[in-house]
Amino acid sequence: MKKYLFVLLVNTIFFTFSACNNDKESTNVETVSLKQKLPSTTIEILSEKEIIDFIDTWRNVYNTHTFENYIKFYDPVNFKGIKRTFEGKRNVYDFIGWKENKINEFARFSPEVIVENIMIKYINVDGKSKVNFIQKWISYKTSYADEGEKSMIIKKVKGEILIESEELLYSKKLYDYFGGC
Numbered sequence: 001m002k003k004y005l006f007v008l009l010v011n012t013i014f015f016t017f018s019a020c021n022n023d024k025e026s027t028n029v030e031t032v033s034l035k036q037k038l039p040s041t042t043i044e045i046l047s048e049k050e051i052i053d054f055i056d057t058w059r060n061v062y063n064t065h066t067f068e069n070y071i072k073f074y075d076p077v078n079f080k081g082i083k084r085t086f087e088g089k090r091n092v093y094d095f096i097g098w099k100e101n102k103i104n105e106f107a108r109f110s111p112e113v114i115v116e117n118i119m120i121k122y123i124n125v126d127g128k129s130k131v132n133f134i135q136k137w138i139s140y141k142t143s144y145a146d147e148g149e150k151s152m153i154i155k156k157v158k159g160e161i162l163i164e165s166e167e168l169l170y171s172k173k174l175y176d177y178f179g180g181c
Contacts (some may be wrong), residue, residue, distance in 0.1 A: 043127030044156040051120055054154065054161045056118045061178055063112045070106075071096055071099055075155075075162040082167040098166075109139035121151075128164065135168070138177065145177035 079095040091099060105111060114136040121130040122145045133151045148171040153164045 037156055042157075044122050044127075044159070045155070046129050046156050046161065048123065049118060050156070050161065051123070051129055051154065052118060055115060055118055055131060055133065055152075058163075059115045065105050065106050065110055067103060070109065073161075073163050074166075075164045077165050080165045082165075084148065084168045084171050086171045086173040108142075109144070110141045111137055111139045113137055114177065128153050130167075137172065143178045144169045145174040147174055148172065 022151045038089060054096055058073050061073070074095060076095045078102045079127055081098045083091045083093070083101075085091075091101075116134045116136070118131060121132055123129045126131040130151065130153050133152045134147060136145065136147045138145045149169040151165075151169055152159055153166075156162075
């Protein structure tokens with residue numbers, strides 16, 4: 001009967017292979033040790049300045065309507081987005097749904113965002129940071145504007161800050177933004 005024992009230690013794999021037979025006179029035991037680096041998925045620590053700068057960069061890229069650059073801010077594996085309309089409708093998206101929605105939004109509305117009152121809710125809790133802010137969303141193309149509180153959960157992995165979740169907590173139409181429309 002052969003026995004295999006695998007022991008996983010931090011960033012190193014060691015294993016022991018034991019070959020035993022039922023014959024009491026001969027017991028053959030072989031031990032092999034391998035060191036192997038495991039892929040690092042360590043989430044890095046963010047500073048308050050990095051968070052503020054990230055939100056400012058996200059806003060600037062959003063306002064250029066360069067979709068290819070905008071979508072790079074989002075975690076393609078773990079992202080979850082929630083949008084609310086001023087009518088109370090709630091839409092939930094994964095990364096693919098968010099991407100499709102934003103492609104349409106950029107083409108149809110050419111929106112711009114204004115970010116105000118940035119509030120860092122927490123920093124580096126389980127590798128993530130939460131930031132809220134007031135967002136004004138404006139489409140000069142369609143003469144529509146709304147405002148609401150946005151919440152983002154962000155993380156830094158391999159030097160890159162990514163949005164893991166984004167939620168518009170509420171939305172209200174700005175009727176007077178374009179002269180009472």
